[in-house]
Amino acid sequence: MLLRSLRIPRSEFETGTGWTLKPHGACHGDVCIPLSQPSGDTIDVAAVAKDIGMPLAAAPEHGLWALGPASIGSRALASAQAPELTLPDLDGNEFHLSSLRGQKVLLYAWAPY
Amino acid sequence: MWQALRKELHPKGFELVTVGLDTLGDAGCRASIEAAKPEHPSLIDRHHALADLFGVINIPSSVWINEDGTIVRPAEAAPAPPQATPAPPRILPPGTPQRFRDIVAEATKIPKSPEAYHAALRDWVEHGAKSRFALRPDEVVARSRPRDNAKALGHAYFQLATQLEIDGHHAAAVQHFREAHRLVPDSWTFRRQAWSLEKVGDGPIARFWQGPNPEAPEAWPYEGDWLADICESGAENYNEPWRP
Numbered sequence: 404m405l406l407r408s409l410r411i412p413r414s415e416f417e418t419g420t421g422w423t424l425k426p427h428g429a430c431h432g433d434v435c436i437p438l439s440q441p442s443g444d445t446i447d448v449a450a451v452a453k454d455i456g457m458p459l460a461a462a463p464e465h466g467l468w469a470l471g472p473a474s475i476g477s478r479a480l481a482s483a484q485a486p487e488l489t490l491p492d493l494d495g496n497e498f499h500l501s502s503l504r505g506q507k508v509l510l511y512a513w514a515p516y
Numbered sequence: 517m518w519q520a521l522r523k524e525l526h527p528k529g530f531e532l533v534t535v536g537l538d539t540l541g542d543a544g545c546r547a548s549i550e551a552a553k554p555e556h557p558s559l560i561d562r563h564h565a566l567a568d569l570f571g572v573i574n575i576p577s578s579v580w581i582n583e584d585g586t587i588v589r590p591a592e593a594a595p596a597p598p599q600a601t602p603a604p605p606r607i608l609p610p611g612t613p614q615r616f617r618d619i620v621a622e623a624t625k626i627p628k629s630p631e632a633y634h635a636a637l638r639d640w641v642e643h644g645a646k647s648r649f650a651l652r653p654d655e656v657v658a659r660s661r662p663r664d665n666a667k668a669l670g671h672a673y674f675q676l677a678t679q680l681e682i683d684g685h686h687a688a689a690v691q692h693f694r695e696a697h698r699l700v701p702d703s704w705t706f707r708r709q710a711w712s713l714e715k716v717g718d719g720p721i722a723r724f725w726q727g728p729n730p731e732a733p734e735a736w737p738y739e740g741d742w743l744a745d746i747c748e749s750g751a752e753n754y755n756e757p758w759r760p
Contacts, residue, residue, distance in 0.1 A: 404719035405563070405679050458665060460695075465688060467679055468673040471672030472568045472663070479571025483587045483653035485579075486569045490535065490559040493542055493549055497538035498557050499531075501585065506531045507641055511518065511594060512561075512572045514537045514705065515548050516712030516723040 406468040409448045416446045420470060421486055422455060429455050432482050434475060517596045521634075529583070530641050532556040537564050537575060537705055539678045539713065544723075563678045564705060566591075568671050571661035574755060577680050580640065580650075588640070588650040590660040593755035594607040595630035615730075616721050619743055625751035633758055649760060659759075661702070670699025674706050681713060689713075690737045697739065704754070711742055 404419035413424055422429045427438040429451065438454045438507040440447070448470065452459045458471040488500040488510075500508070522532040533556060538544035541562045549558050566572040570579050571591045578594035581587050607623075608617055618669035636649035644650065651659065677692035700706055711726035714737070727741030728734075746754060 405675055456665065456726060458669035458672050458701075460669060460676050460692075461551075462676050462680060462688065462692065463681060465683070465685060467676060467683075468701065469672040469675035469679070471668040471670070471675075471719060474663040474665055474668040476657065476663060477664055478657055478660045479663045479695050480587065480590055480657045483656040485581045485587050487563060488569060490561050490565065492557065492559055493546060498559055500533065500581075503531050503533070503581075504559075504585055505583050505663045506529050507583060507644070508531050509594075509637070510532055510566070510570070510579040510581060511532060511534045512537055512575050512577050512591075514575045514708065514712075515544050516726070 406448060406470065407466055409468060410445050411448060413442060413444050413446050416448065416451070420457070423494075424451070429477040431473070431475075432484060434481065475478075517599070518558075519552065519554060521597050525638075525641050528641050533559065535559045535561045535566055537561045537566060537572070537709065539563070539681050539709060541682075562682065563675050564640075564709065567674070567703065567705060571663070573661060573700075573705060575705055575708075580637075582644065582650065586653065587656050588645075590651075590656050592659075592758065593633075595628045595633055597634050598630045613721075615725065615727065615743060619724065619726075622743065622751050623748045626754045627752055627757075629758070632760070636760065667700050670696045670703075673699065677710070686713075694738065705744065707738070707740065708742065710738060714738075 417423055419423045422431045424442040424446070425459065426441065436455055438451060440450060443449065449459060449474055452470055455473055455475050460469045460471065473481070489497055518532060534554060536545035536549065536559070538560070538563050541560050545560050573591070574593060576594045577591050579587060579591050580589040604619060608620065640647040640649050673692045674696035677689045677696060680692060681689035690710070696706050697710070708726065712723040715722040716725035716729045727743055728736035
């Protein structure tokens with residue numbers, strides 16, 4: 404997740420990372436991790452990232468930060484539940500992978516290079 | 517080829533979603549997509565979300581997801597459907613640079629064997645959870661890519677790099693791509709994306725050159741390049757062999 408600030412609204416953090424911030428901790432599916440400080444409406448990204456074990460890379464001279472994915476279980480997938488994927492098409496329309504529930508889906512990665 | 521397969525299987529409750537992994541976004545993907553005229557969702561992924569979310573490390577690759585949103589096969593190489601009549605050998609026009617001839621020769625050596633993969637795909641579309649190719653959730657997780665904290669940090673650097681490139685800070689992007697390559701050495705897509713941004717020439721092969729410009733080889737900013745890396749690892753190891 405890309406960041407222009409290390410203090411962001413809670414909803415932005417939740418949408419960007421897939422983690423939900425609850426009073427008792429940060430939760431992703433069945434996994435909940437206690438937080439060192441209670442989260443308010445504005446999130447201290449560095450602190451929460453440290454608690455969850457998400458790496459934070461910084462390019463402060465460009466005012467840019469990026470949160471890497473969590474590595475729970477030391478695998479790319481923490482569970483077999485497909486994460487939400489939201490990407491635009493050529494016309495800029497956002498598409499949600501979850502809109503295809505009820506069908507079998509083959510997600511196919513390609514590149515023009 | 518994939519489109520014909522999608523058309524055939526769509527009435528059976530199957531959908532294909534193609535995702536172009538390219539930091540150049542529309543500018544990079546438009547020509548291919550418009551030529552294909554897809555009827556399925558065709559998306560653009562400038563920051564390689566598929567790497568973060570699904571563990572994609574190479575292209576082409578696929579993830580199979582069932583009706584309730586459970587992954588039944590994690591990211592794996594996805595060969596194009598087998599053809600009734602094999603494609604004729606590729607004839608390169610006279611004047612094609614030797615490097616490009618070598619790249620095509622190495623790419624041709626990458627084992628494809630699409631038969632087993634596509635028989636499995638049809639079996640899954642037909643039989644769903646009863647198909648032996650639909651893996652159990654614990655196996656899906658276990659077969660997904662290994663990821664430790666260092667690799668996760670490499671993903672963060674890759675995202676910084678793609679955004680810096682989009683923002684026009686190419687030199688800074690290169691630095692961060694290098695860090696991503698160091699931390700995630702098993703990702704071909706992280707490398708190929710970065711290499712493809714170092715265009716050599718203006719023609720259709722500019723983005724496929726993916727290596728030092730013969731006129732200024734010292735300016736190449738990366739440790740490896742497409743041809744050197746595939747020769748080192750061996751084309752036969754480009755993808756992990758497909759497992760049922």
